[in-house]
Amino acid sequence: MKIQLINYTGENSKGLLVDLCNSFGNAESLDSYDLNIIDLTDELIWQNRSFRADFDTLNCDDDFQTLKTSIIRSSKTNYLYVLPKNIKFKTNFDNPNRHSSKVHLTSVYIKNNIYKLTTNLQKVIPFNFTLYYEKTSTYLSEIELSADFYFDLNMRTNEDGIVISKNEIYSSGSEKLVFLTLGRNSITTLQIENDNLKLILDNIFLTQSIENVPKWFSKLEFFDDAYQTGVAKIEERKIQESKLKIENVEQIIKKNKYYESILYKSGKELELVLIEMLVEMLEIKTDFKDTKDEDFSFEKNGIHYLFEFKGLNKDLKKSNISQLMTHVYKYAEKKEISDKIIKRIIIVNRFKDIDPKDRESINDSIIDIAKNKIYNVLIIDTMQFLMLFEKYKLGEIVIDEIITSFDQIGLFELS
Numbered sequence: 001m002k003i004q005l006i007n008y009t010g011e012n013s014k015g016l017l018v019d020l021c022n023s024f025g026n027a028e029s030l031d032s033y034d035l036n037i038i039d040l041t042d043e044l045i046w047q048n049r050s051f052r053a054d055f056d057t058l059n060c061d062d063d064f065q066t067l068k069t070s071i072i073r074s075s076k077t078n079y080l081y082v083l084p085k086n087i088k089f090k091t092n093f094d095n096p097n098r099h100s101s102k103v104h105l106t107s108v109y110i111k112n113n114i115y116k117l118t119t120n121l122q123k124v125i126p127f128n129f130t131l132y133y134e135k136t137s138t139y140l141s142e143i144e145l146s147a148d149f150y151f152d153l154n155m156r157t158n159e160d161g162i163v164i165s166k167n168e169i170y171s172s173g174s175e176k177l178v179f180l181t182l183g184r185n186s187i188t189t190l191q192i193e194n195d196n197l198k199l200i201l202d203n204i205f206l207t208q209s210i211e212n213v214p215k216w217f218s219k220l221e222f223f224d225d226a227y228q229t230g231v232a233k234i235e236e237r238k239i240q241e242s243k244l245k246i247e248n249v250e251q252i253i254k255k256n257k258y259y260e261s262i263l264y265k266s267g268k269e270l271e272l273v274l275i276e277m278l279v280e281m282l283e284i285k286t287d288f289k290d291t292k293d294e295d296f297s298f299e300k301n302g303i304h305y306l307f308e309f310k311g312l313n314k315d316l317k318k319s320n321i322s323q324l325m326t327h328v329y330k331y332a333e334k335k336e337i338s339d340k341i342i343k344r345i346i347i348v349n350r351f352k353d354i355d356p357k358d359r360e361s362i363n364d365s366i367i368d369i370a371k372n373k374i375y376n377v378l379i380i381d382t383m384q385f386l387m388l389f390e391k392y393k394l395g396e397i398v399i400d401e402i403i404t405s406f407d408q409i410g411l412f413e414l415s
Contacts, residue, residue: 001201004028006067007039008060014039014193024124025063030074035201037080038067040121041191046110047090052268053106054091055116064124072126072243075236080200081125081187086111086133086148111148126243127185129155136171138178138190140199147189150176259389262382264352266311271295274309274347274385281392282399294327300403303341306331310348316366320346321377343406344375349382356383362411371410380412387414 003018010023018037022028030036048057058064071079092106110117111133118131130152138145155177156165167186169179179188179200192200221229262273275296278284284298296307308324310316324344332339351359362379370377380388388405391397391414405412 001034002032003035003037004030004033005037005039008042008044016192016194016197018197023063024060024067027067027070030070031077033077035078035080036071037082037197038124039082040124041082041084041087043087046084046087046120047104049093049102050091051094052092055089055108055113056119057091058120058123061123068124068126068247069244071124072247073240075233075240076184078184079186081121081185082192083121083131083149083187083189084110085146085191086135089113089116114149125185125187126247127182129187131189132176134174134176136174136176136178138169138171140169141202143196143199145190145192145196145199147171147176147178147191149189150178151180151187151189153177155180155182260386262349262386263356264349266349266352270311270349271309274307277385277389278307281389281402294331297331303343304331304335304337305343305345305406308346310346310350311352312348312350313353315350315360315363316346316348316379318366318369320348321366321369321375324377325375344377345380345406346370346377347380347382347385367411376409378406378408378412379410384412384414 003020004027005012005016005018005021006024006027007021008024010021010026012018012021016037019033020028027036045058045060048054048059050057086109088107089110090104090107093102093104095102096105114131114133118129122128131149132152133149136147136150138147150171156163156168158164165180165182167179167181168177169188169190170176171178178190179186188200190196190200258273259277262270262277265273278296278298282298282300284300294306295309298305306324306328308320308327310320312320324346328339328342328344332342350362362381367379369375370379388397388402392402405415
């Protein structure tokens with residue numbers, strides 16, 4: 001059996017008995033091997049350099065995407081996905097103080113957010129699965145293998161309740177599912193090192209039998225072998241095409257959900273999404289730097305647009321408008337311009353923990369304050385902003401119309 005190990009570093013540090021080891025972004029042709037082992041256990045996978053606590057991003061996301069595409073497009077090789085033990089996810093990469101170098105300020109055990117764990121794993125694993133945390137031991141040929149997670153038993157069956165998996169391994173005593181095979185894909189939470197790999201292969205893939213089959217045997221054609229092989233190839237192509245379509249659709253939905261997240265986010269996370277949406281929608285080339293005053297600003301046709309972003313558990317208050325005005329005056333002084341050519345805009349996500357359809361309307365008194373000539377502030381609810389962005393994405397509104405809509409005072413209304 002010809003085996004390629006694919007991991008984070010491209011080094012076979014565990015001493016697995018494989019033919020070749022490559023990194024996620026540098027794998028050789030997958031179909032050139034009988035088995036590709038995707039090792040997801042390295043602690044370096046489970047971290048990023050985001051300057052905030054971000055559990056959605058991995059340093060190797062791009063490599064995962066490339067590898068997943070290769071996996072989906074492969075047609076004959078087998079896969080073994082080895083999942084990690086309960087290691088820490090490290091993020092929030094920043095300086096603890098001005099005199100020190102950057103470090104990960106936040107670290108959380110992956111068991112404490114299994115949803116994020118499976119979401120990140122599925123960036124490279126092309127099928128759905130559900131994990132649960134529990135430390136178990138499994139004995140194969142009297143050798144103990146440990147695992148920190150196990151699979152939902154629903155993975156074994158299809159929608160009709162028919163068992164579609166094989167090669168199932170259950171933990172000793174607790175009978176938790178820690179290994180199974182679905183088609184050409186095997187997945188395990190067992191920690192595999194050194195001779196343990198041969199143990200797994202001997203128990204699951206029966207390597208000795210595979211190695212004893214001569215190469216010429218696969219080329220023999222009797223009965224209706226040729227016809228059935230042709231049918232299989234046609235159906236396999238259809239499957240690959242469908243998988244690619246699903247992958248593309250999932251990426252689109254993921255991006256849509258990223259934009260829609262402004263309906264529940266707050267703080268820096270809300271700010272990052274809103275800025276990205278504004279920059280794309282208005283085609284702004286900005287060198288904006290956060291100075292801890294305004295959340296975002298840009299100049300277009302001699303008019304300055306200054307934004308404040310708020311994610312609130314309650315309704316907007318007068319103090320929020322006053323804070324915006326403080327930033328307006330500071331901005332005017334810094335730019336040496338009149339505050340009369342500054343558009344003042346608050347994009348606010350109110351009652352962020354409540355379903356948008358159940359949220360109260362903005363208090364009339366706050367709208368009246370925004371309309372006051374002293375303030376001349378435009379309030380945009382995140383739901384209205386999302387609908388505006390949707391119209392832009394659908395090609396139903398152009399940049400000039402969007403800019404003109406920011407001339408409103410009081411509560412933003414989408415025409």
